[in-house]
Amino acid sequence: MADETLPEKRDWRDTVFLPKTAFPMKAGLPQKEPAILAKWQADDLYAKLREARAGRSKFIFHDGPPYANGDIHIGHVLNKTLKDLAVRTQSLLGKDAPFVPGWDCHGLPIEWKVEEQYRKKKRNKDEVPPAEFRAECRAYAQHWVDVQSGQFQRLGILADWKKPYLTMSFEAEATIVSELTKFAESGQLYRGAKPVMWSPVEKTALAEAEIEYEDVVSTQIDVAFEIVESPIPELVGAHAVVWTTTPWTIPVNQAIAYGDGVDYSLTSLRDHDGRTLGRYLVATDLVSAFQDRVDPSLRGADAPELKGAWSIDRFVHGSDLAGSIARHPMHHLGGFFAKPRPLIPAPHVTTDAGTGLVHMAPDHGEEDFEACKAVGIDPVFAVEGDGRYREDWLWLGGQGSVINTKFNGPEGPILTDLREAGALLSAGDFKHSYPHSWRSKARVIYRCTPQWFVAMDRPLAHLPALSKSEQRWEGEGGNAAIDEEAHAGSPTLRELALQSIADTRFVPDKGRNRIGSMVEGRPDWVLSRQRAWGVPITLFVDRKTGKYLVDPEVNARIVAAVREKGVDAWTAGNAAFLLNGIHDDDGDIVVAARKVNGDWRHPDDFEQVTDILDVWFDSGCTHVFTLESGHWPEQRWPADLYLEGSDQHRGWFQSSLLESCGTRGRAPYDTVLTHGFTMDSKGMKMSKSLGNTVNPLDLMKETGADILRLWVASVDFTEDHRIGKEILAGVSDSYRKIRNTFRYLLGALEGFEEAERITDVSEMPELERYMLALLSKLDADLREAVAAYDFNGYARALGDFCNNDLSAFYFDIRKDCLYCEAYGSVKRRSYRSVLDALFHALVRWFAPVLVFTTEEVWATRYPDAQSVHLEEWPVLPDAADARLLEIWATYRALREQVTAEIEPMRRDKVIGSSLEARVAIGLPDDADRPMLSSDELAELFIVSEVMIDTGRVEHGPAVVAHRVDYKKCGRCWRHLPEVVEDGDLCDRCTEVVA
Template structure:
């Protein structure tokens, strides 16, 4: 029976209106959600009732599940990436809690570092204050206040999303206890011998005046100036080279003033070519054409007579090729040698394995100050850095060429008309200068170009044996190959493993979701250089080391370290530089004048890499434990937090601080483009929550394949809102249909229920397994899709539709109606729990509508389903549903053509072939299944499959249930069932 229909009446004054006898669903649960208004009120009730505290009490003593929160940066309002990340974490924690585990969630923030320092400096610049004139303690206090402001703002915004956690007790890396723990971890690394100070080229931002970690770098396409520069050869074991010019090619002209050598490839064939002006130049034989194309210069070889055949020329040229190894001992001079001093020194030609013939000239100019490979190759022959470029990107004032000038990242300074090219051109050394498009590293904060710059920095060694950790108990293992296979290295070190080896072993032992994350982080760790720990800034945790001025070694004294840790725990990082601190830390037996007190601060990635220690181990959160079951962040954290946590934990504990790593992709706009304020394609989650509510955003998170890059936009969110309305309508129907349901009405034995109810119980049991499997795989997209499909396809379009007549028209005590309502109650308790981790506000509203005085739905466990679900029915009813679709397809044209008004006006004849299994349902039951007046079965038809023929029925309609039945006369009186119910 349909709600919208009204009985056909011969004479309205003579007919009784039976609508008041129909048991229509009743509920106060509105179809209009009004989430922006309702959600804050629900959130306020949770806070007042301390829902998180209630949940901790309820789960006390259960199996633990620990998700350790990767700290967002306390800098600005949340964006859509935050929404995805925090909601995924909330889904994990809530589903694990639903499964019965004790799954606490302690949120945290990264508070130190350059982004905050940069913002405070911006405020200074607006006030025309010089940051360097502000006392460091005062500056740090302003940084602390700035970070605290955004912690408070973001905390409220995250809670508005429905994220449940210990918001009144988060972890902050700037808490004194956290700072002390970070210092303690640094001391462990120092005591292990992994820490050392060395001068190596590191990524450096001339704008921010500090070293940067790889995780702080992003790559953008830029146009640089490429130049070819000639270095005159003044000495060589190959006589013909003397007087010739070795030509180098570079896209960083600013490094030419710091050149100290020229590198060649030992196996590369070189050749001396002639220019039109009579000069001879040396470059790789096979790069002649590329050089001519790039420079516009024509190269010749005058060693052949004009009449000689080509083959003879080729053979004679081959004989004049110079193998790279023959260049050893060759000396060139810098184009600016006339300046004297540094530039008058010999420029040796040295062998280097990184030299190739992929591009350029096959000769590479070497500036050990500004390249990792340059540094290593020059170091091998005793050439040291000269530290010519200052922290702001300018050459030292005393530098003979361009002293005090720069900045070296300025494109005009490096351009064809800039001072470098101009001086080289005047010296006769510049053979070409032009544009070159390529990818170049930038600071992700300032967006400015960075450089490699050699400065004294503190490093953690990747390849020194970790003597403080026990040696591996079996042949050393390492990560290798596709899929992260663990292979045995038979020639393993007999002693302790290195940090790199431990990290690779931990990667092999860790579960990655998706698994491709293993390859990504594995390849990064396998090839990464030593970890640069030091930064030259003010807002951060100090590198609390004393260096002996005579020996250059840092002091390792557990008692000194203990005093430092205690002081920072009491006073924070200002304790390191407080007046008289050095003497207090060193103790009476040492003279502070004998020691250098290090002033650098720690890389903030070391800060965040230590969060597992002060959050999971410190005891501040007794509900936590180490290691974490799960780390969950974006894919960029394979080079960030995943890796810094891995390295810190392996260096101090010998294994990763996590058992599983889950990686999500990035949110793009509706066209698949990266979001950018400049493009105007960003989506503001704060506005969306005001417009549609947080549950819509949460459903969007659960509806995308978050393991890949995914999209958001108006049309996408409109589709999510439509899905939400269908889910809400399902709950509204359940609430209405269950109005007044009591335990006395319940049918507890599945065997006593009709077959349709037993089939739905089997479907529910199957769904239960599917959902648990999805959660085990962290497949929230699959979880949400399975629930949504079940509501739409199995309930609304099938079960509810079929049993509507039973609910509306059967007597309250009818066994079938009681069975239906009993199963609806089971469905309600299952669905409201299963949806609770996603639609946190809506399910609370649903739960409170039915149980206004009960505790929160979020304190519930995974639903218990009736025992004895008959899974055999799944296959049987698959054929019934296929037949139902066939019947519906046959009836639909009749409805479109107005032959019938509803399917109840149709009579269906079904022909089944002799070989077909006979339906287990009766004709009346099939009529109810198909929602038609009657079904005529012919079980001996000569057809290949079920044949369906539909007609308009000649039977009359019951005035109450509107079914067309034989016992109803043409006046539309009641059918036998309705007569009995009404009586």
């Protein structure tokens, strides 16, 4: 019998409507992103966005200036991306949200770098003409501005990069000078000698924001000051004991402070024969700790025989010490050291540590300064700017530096001399937190020097308008021209600042307490620095009176000169013109006098201040020349948002607040958002020395900027957060899922035309209506996240929607519909209409985060369209339906139950696909029957058949799954009763193919 060949089954794959797209799954971001960026730059995308949003409601973000010094680091990435997210989400909402980037360009770090270059060339900075040195600083800053600008643009930050603000631009420098004159003219500025944070290494005063604290080991000492006069006879000849961890301040001691409410004891040390070796006055609560510290060997006594040989002679109340006088241990040197050291009351004396007696050096402590000032003791300025005692100082003149641990140590000259004088009672190590310069990392000191200050607690009533002939002067100490009584009802700068803090929105809210406590307790604002690269303090001081000139005409000339020539306009050679406005016929400046109110004003009569302004004053003025100047007409004052790291509560947030309150009476911002700091993957602070830094420039070359941007959006930036290889690998995985969502959408929408769209939502299947209801809920959630600046919540909601609601649910269910339904069926048209709505929503919502990827997605579907970043928040179908969301939450829970029942069957290879399963669902008698039909439930569960039984269970639903007995459709792969043989078509597929 001849063999009979069975007919081959038809391959129906060519009849299945599979998605088609050129959008690749492999991202290739490092290669694609630069090309996209180049197109944005060529098209001037930022300008187009300004044009598109012109006339819309404003959202004003003011960029805090990074320092123009070095490549960007991961902290810059976090900071600038968050700013970009804030601006882009507001722009997406349709607002006109300009982004003017800026840089801080003056100050010590740049000087330091230029000086380093000089040292390499064996040049001395002091021998270089100041204008030449400043020009090199300017060039150095401009170089890094250009470098960082390119790096920020590579990160995808959309801003006015063609026209950033720079604090070193002549216009900015002129504005800073103009703001300074406002403080001078309103009486808030004064010159005084107060202890300020001083860096002996950098030879300049430092602001609180330039200080960081580190644990150090210092030498603690107990020093005996002999009491030579006292209303308490027993104290004469005894020693008042002071304790300090800064031995270098002993050579500048001028008094000893006690607490009025503190009880003291006179304790004696005796040898084994009962002879008194010393009598010491210390706080009663600290006697035991003091006795434990005392080392008799420092006095040449036999330590073993003296152990425990202490007694209390009498008790003394603090207030009874008034009128007592001691003498300095080095009194034999004469001069300054021979002067009496009075015992004075001071409120800061406590019994927490030490001896309860505090040695007073008004040159080197704020509290010391105030306590001594109250009794007429003035600073002596013994320590030079480099930390050495001045040459003519009787003890240790010309020696130092005072921050050197050896100089202060047991074998250093201070302790050696005190030991020889018989005044050193103890010396030992003491670990504590100590202030350091954040630039040089060296210890700083409090040092009293003449500085310029803005008063925090002076009434802020502005001066009246002056006639042309009037001259207004402000005296040293700040009170000469202010009628305090008349202005008693006016607020102080501190009060205005605290009120503004109360009126400002803080994200997170804890920032309010942080900055509030800092402003509450801060001293007067030290404005002056003794350096070269910065905006000068443009004041003329009368040499006879010590008062500075307040003349609006002079100030106007100074501002105009700086606007024309920058900070180099403030030179001694220009003083005559700035004072009097006189030139000769050739335009040269004439050094001449001018008669004013009967007096001749001559340049020689005035000291031209040579100090520069604290760079925090520079950056505190940026709101003026960026938001008010008119150079960026799209801006307005005040800003809606300032956004920086939490360290800026004592930095830029505060300097901007004080500058604005002092000149405008309120903060320059309505909302302040702060972020935490980026740690390594183990939660440790990043450090080059530890080798745990992450270089964002390398990461952009390896994985692309969008991965970094997604990382920023994925962390809780309000707290300290982490980055590392494993964390970035997780971010990359999230990115792949998002990219795959877009790839599916692009493929599934291939060929979609407007005629295919179903616009009446009520005509759609319930699943489509449910997805649109979910989309409406997501819309509301995202709007709420934008309003709260919750970018982490924004990105998480989008990611969860893509993963949980689309990929694992909607796309999975409707694959059969997309592949196998007829092109013109209502179900398929509804599905594709919803996919189109999803596409337009998701590509816009993701655009602020994945700036390059969404542009690629948009261009893939609309190659001739404008940039996706010109689009606005999506307009969704009106499909919000809370009841539908509730019903489908039940369906989805049931779907999970079905999946859990089927999965063991797949694992045990009872079935290969869920389509090989039939499901029976048992419901209680009183259960509401599902609104979906059995066929719809089968599609929802991706099984071939669903049967509903009522009354079979007491509590339901109960799910039972079995292998189906039906044959498999060769096209849709469902197992259905009408399929006769495997490979034949079901009724639906037969109709579609026909």
